[in-house]
Amino acid sequence: MRWQERRCYDILEETTSGWLWMLEKRETEAALGYRQSGGRRRPLEAVVAKVSAPMAGDVREKGRGEEEVHDGGYARAERSEVFGGRRQRVIVRSISMCPAAVPTGTKKSLPQRNIEEERRQFAVVKAVFPPAPGGDRMKERRRKPPSEVVVAGGKRGGPLRFNIRWAARKTIGARIPAIDSSVHSSIPAPATSVDRRRTLLEERCTAPNQPTRNQKGPPSGLQRSATNSTNPCLPRPGPPSAKTLILLFLFLRMPSSKVGLSNCRKKPVLNQTDLSDVVDFHAILESVDLIDGIFRLDCPGFDRPVFCFRDRPGTNFRFFDSTSLTAIYGPISDLFAAVQNKKILVEAENTVLSLGDDKIHSGNYIFSESNANTSVEAQGSFKSVSASTLLRKLRWGTLGLQFNWSKVSDQLRLRITGDQGGNLNERQGNFHTANCWSRNYDFTLPHNKIPEKLCQLAKEMAVPAMPSGEEFQPEAAIVNYFGPSDMLGGHLDDMEADWSKPIVSISLGCKAIFLLGGTSREDVPVSMFLRSGDIVLMAGKARECFHGVPRIFTDDKHAEVSVLLSQFSGEDDCCITDYIKNSRININIRQVN
Numbered sequence: 001m002r003w004q005e006r007r008c009y010d011i012l013e014e015t016t017s018g019w020l021w022m023l024e025k026r027e028t029e030a031a032l033g034y035r036q037s038g039g040r041r042r043p044l045e046a047v048v049a050k051v052s053a054p055m056a057g058d059v060r061e062k063g064r065g066e067e068e069v070h071d072g073g074y075a076r077a078e079r080s081e082v083f084g085g086r087r088q089r090v091i092v093r094s095i096s097m098c099p100a101a102v103p104t105g106t107k108k109s110l111p112q113r114n115i116e117e118e119r120r121q122f123a124v125v126k127a128v129f130p131p132a133p134g135g136d137r138m139k140e141r142r143r144k145p146p147s148e149v150v151v152a153g154g155k156r157g158g159p160l161r162f163n164i165r166w167a168a169r170k171t172i173g174a175r176i177p178a179i180d181s182s183v184h185s186s187i188p189a190p191a192t193s194v195d196r197r198r199t200l201l202e203e204r205c206t207a208p209n210q211p212t213r214n215q216k217g218p219p220s221g222l223q224r225s226a227t228n229s230t231n232p233c234l235p236r237p238g239p240p241s242a243k244t245l246i247l248l249f250l251f252l253r254m255p256s257s258k259v260g261l262s263n264c265r266k267k268p269v270l271n272q273t274d275l276s277d278v279v280d281f282h283a284i285l286e287s288v289d290l291i292d293g294i295f296r297l298d299c300p301g302f303d304r305p306v307f308c309f310r311d312r313p314g315t316n317f318r319f320f321d322s323t324s325l326t327a328i329y330g331p332i333s334d335l336f337a338a339v340q341n342k343k344i345l346v347e348a349e350n351t352v353l354s355l356g357d358d359k360i361h362s363g364n365y366i367f368s369e370s371n372a373n374t375s376v377e378a379q380g381s382f383k384s385v386s387a388s389t390l391l392r393k394l395r396w397g398t399l400g401l402q403f404n405w406s407k408v409s410d411q412l413r414l415r416i417t418g419d420q421g422g423n424l425n426e427r428q429g430n431f432h433t434a435n436c437w438s439r440n441y442d443f444t445l446p447h448n449k450i451p452e453k454l455c456q457l458a459k460e461m462a463v464p465a466m467p468s469g470e471e472f473q474p475e476a477a478i479v480n481y482f483g484p485s486d487m488l489g490g491h492l493d494d495m496e497a498d499w500s501k502p503i504v505s506i507s508l509g510c511k512a513i514f515l516l517g518g519t520s521r522e523d524v525p526v527s528m529f530l531r532s533g534d535i536v537l538m539a540g541k542a543r544e545c546f547h548g549v550p551r552i553f554t555d556d557k558h559a560e561v562s563v564l565l566s567q568f569s570g571e572d573d574c575c576i577t578d579y580i581k582n583s584r585i586n587i588n589i590r591q592v593n
């Protein structure tokens with residue numbers, strides 16, 4: 001039953017053996033023992049608390065002007081914007097910002113609308129597992145979640161004025177008391193790290209902050225409706241023990257940004273929020289009801305039902321143009337084993353790779369026995385960090401073909417922030433035609449192949465989204481590691497040449513909310529729960545849709561990892577179980593060519 005999940009965890013060790021891994025700059029420095037030159041070195045927690053406090057789009061107070069604050073590698077922007085007819089100061093932090101900015105003519109979109117084709121192309125696969133023994137699923141499904149969920153933040157002013165803020169209130173800002181306490185008691189993971197990685201990706205098609213046009217209201221919400229038993233889209237019922245659900249997104253919706261982690265010092269103001277609009281495929285699978293706007297598709301040759309979204313509401317994004325990242329290229333391996341054995345990572349060698357105009361910091365890192373007499377910060381000339389710290393701080397890594405992140409970042413700075421004349425569209429056009437399509441994946445960067453087991457799994461799971469007779473070729477993968485307060489801002493994944501091939505996106509660990517938008521920043525997203533073992537497939541039209549992960553659930557009740565945890569009972573498994581309880585891992589696998 002949990003084969004998919006289990007297989008993923010079997011290969012988890014390998015997914016942390018990628019060639020490239022990346023930490024937030026400040027974290028990297030802190031973790032590796034660098035000192036801030038000249039500056040006061042503040043504890044990481046303080047920095048995290050500070051940047052975590054403001055929510056995306058958080059309205060603070062009236063103000064004028066614009067300022068950007070870069071804080072130890074983190075960044076936030078304070079802008080003056082007009083909300084509700086008055087000018088107010090807005091703090092924006094790590095907002096995803098990728099508009100559908102690829103100029104007409106360069107965008108690789110589907111040549112022809114073909115609904116049947118699209119059904120295959122825009123797929124989300126979801127694995128749903130049998131209820132825990134004794135669990136009352138019907139009761140579970142009927143229970144309304146809102147009463148159990150509260151939102152951090154208090155009055156934010158005009159939540160519907162910007163859809164992004166609607167999303168923040170409706171889903172992103174959702175907080176469960178137990179989560180808050182766990183957040184406070186744990187060392188807060190930087191809420192921005194995953195976004196940072198994404199920010200680099202997005203920068204290539206970023207537009208400056210623009211006033212929202214044609215704003216739409218919040219989505220009407222997907223209503224439950226009785227299923228028509230003659231619905232041709234309904235698949236044959238599968239064996240309950242192998243209930244894996246495939247969701248097919250015909251038109252996806254877009255995400256929004258994030259909610260900040262509660263400030264460690266201030267108690268968050270908790271308001272109630274309503275998660276009843278969050279699509280729960282688990283419940284749909286258990287139910288005889290479908291939800292309006294979602295249908296099930298029979299997919300020959302694939303033993304799991306396929307669910308599709310019919311419509312595409314939208315959301316909008318606001319732009320935030322700031323990033324400061326340090327990419328560290330270099331292989332690490334056996335991270336979990338190193339944690340288990342209390343090893344430390346030392347930088348054995350530090351080189352700088354030259355890639356065209358870029359210089360990329362590249363290290364040779366090895367895990368070595370920790371020496372009781374050697375403090376982490378005093379390893380001779382080596383910078384070092386304990387494997388457990390590294391695991392906690394790790395936010396993403398890549399497998400297979402590498403992307404030259406720093407190049408994109410530099411180019412973006414030149415193109416977008418440089419004074420090159422022309423209007424925004426022209427600048428974006430220049431940027432895209434000159435750089436994006438020719439400079440995304442860098443085939444010259446050293447890399448390892450994606451682990452074979454992961455390739456195999458991706459190929460199998462990609463079937464519903466592949467053109468018939470073609471096999472998915474996994475060439476690159478990004479592994480996102482989400483801590484309790486991490487989130488992934490709205491973005492497009494458009495680096496790959498052929499958008500008709502799916503991205504196979506596997507969720508592991510704690511349950512998350514996934515937001516799915518449209519092709520425009522102004523489209524309102526639909527939100528859905530992704531549980532451990534779920535797989536999202538996106539291809540074709542869906543590649544043009546914004547999506548993101550505003551939050552994960554780490555409290556015992558909502559994380560839904562108990563069955564998974566029960567599979568790790570060995571003594572050596574404790575570092576994995578500890579990690580699973582507070583984390584979500586997403587592995588998204590791509591065919592690049």
Ligand SMILES: O=C(O)CCC(=O)C(=O)O
Nearest residue numbers: 478480493505549586588
């Ligand atoms: O974590 C997820 O479910 C989505 C990840 C994603 O969209 C990405 O890495 O591009």
Ligand SMILES: [Fe+2]
Nearest residue numbers: 491492493547
């Ligand atoms: Fe993505």
